[in-house]
Amino acid sequence: MAFKDVTYEGPHAEIATLTGSPLWGMSIEDFTKAAVERGWYNFDDFRPDTPYGKGPVVQHFLTENGRHVIRIPSYGGVAGEDLRLRHTDHKVFWILWKAGVKVVLIGGTSGIADWRPEGQKILPGDVVLPWSFMTHPEHRGLPGTEFESAWPKYDLLLDDPFCTQLWPLIAEEARKHSVIGSVHTPDKVHVALVIPSGITFETTYDIQRHVVLSKMISEMFSDQPPVVTLHGDCVNPVLARLLGMHVAYYHMVANIAQGLPMPQGIAETLYGLYQNEFVNAALKMELALLSTMPIPNGDSCVCKVSLHTAPKVFAHSMTH
Numbered sequence: 001m002a003f004k005d006v007t008y009e010g011p012h013a014e015i016a017t018l019t020g021s022p023l024w025g026m027s028i029e030d031f032t033k034a035a036v037e038r039g040w041y042n043f044d045d046f047r048p049d050t051p052y053g054k055g056p057v058v059q060h061f062l063t064e065n066g067r068h069v070i071r072i073p074s075y076g077g078v079a080g081e082d083l084r085l086r087h088t089d090h091k092v093f094w095i096l097w098k099a100g101v102k103v104v105l106i107g108g109t110s111g112i113a114d115w116r117p118e119g120q121k122i123l124p125g126d127v128v129l130p131w132s133f134m135t136h137p138e139h140r141g142l143p144g145t146e147f148e149s150a151w152p153k154y155d156l157l158l159d160d161p162f163c164t165q166l167w168p169l170i171a172e173e174a175r176k177h178s179v180i181g182s183v184h185t186p187d188k189v190h191v192a193l194v195i196p197s198g199i200t201f202e203t204t205y206d207i208q209r210h211v212v213l214s215k216m217i218s219e220m221f222s223d224q225p226p227v228v229t230l231h232g233d234c235v236n237p238v239l240a241r242l243l244g245m246h247v248a249y250y251h252m253v254a255n256i257a258q259g260l261p262m263p264q265g266i267a268e269t270l271y272g273l274y275q276n277e278f279v280n281a282a283l284k285m286e287l288a289l290l291s292t293m294p295i296p297n298g299d300s301c302v303c304k305v306s307l308h309t310a311p312k313v314f315a316h317s318m319t320h
């Protein structure tokens with residue numbers, strides 16, 4: 001399959017945000033207005049061409065302290081377009097790669113499937129710094145580039161898929177916002193992100209299966225923090241690591257997952273949070289973190305040391 005030969009003509013920055021649903025209560029124009037009010041300069045927005053077709057909107061800002069920031073709203077989603085059919089993931093990561101991005105901030109929202117007793121459960125309104133994720137067929141490489149496949153060139157390990165140097169900073173920022181409930185970190189609870197296989201919420205069976213698995217895992221590995229799952233977005237952490245990027249992921253819990261006992265229906269819970277608490281907190285978190293979050297040292301961060309170059313002979317054993 002051939003892809004177009006395209007030269008990237010967009011902005012360059014070391015840090016970018018792909019944050020989606022925490023900011024769904026706010027238009028792109030309103031985000032820009034808030035950034036400008038903070039003292040950021042907004043260069044012209046544009047939609048770059050990519051080898052996979054026209055890309056999503058790319059925003060380029062200069063923060064009040066002189067840092068270039070790229071913002072691709074809502075994970076690169078275009079209203080009404082299917083993410084898979086339109087190669088959204090490929091377009092977004094091609095842009096980030098060409099733009100020289102080293103840190104990607106991603107905020108998502110999700111449904112919590114927590115098997116633990118009342119009083120210990122993660123609840124809607126809480127913020128979670130995820131520990132891991134369930135791999136998905138969507139988590140692949142960048143077609144038509146040297147990063148199309150990890151093997152045989154690299155051995156990419158995912159013990160800690162999300163940047164361990166950056167999550168404490170996000171947790172600290174999240175705790176400043178009183179509209180947010182508790183903030184849950186990987187040293188206390190092992191939350192794994194799971195993306196739906198379809199185009200909407202999971203079935204009750206999907207969720208019950210994960211609840212049972214999480215409880216069994218927690219009992220078998222009782223010397224480690226308990227495991228629960230969050231069901232929502234998980235923008236390709238595999239490709240990010242292959243491209244040498246640090247992923248700073250946070251999730252705002254919007255609802256109890258499908259099929260579990262809940263005081264209110266899913267829609268009633270999440271519409272209120274999206275349009276009030278989440279958007280207010282996420283906006284402040286994004287503007288603060290994008291301005292101040294450091295770029296981790298490449299030699300020490302798990303995001304870098306977990307990417308191993310394989311012996312060259314592996315490639316010579318294949319057709320080439």
Ligand SMILES: [Zn+2]
Nearest residue numbers: 163246301303
């Ligand atoms: Zn890192």
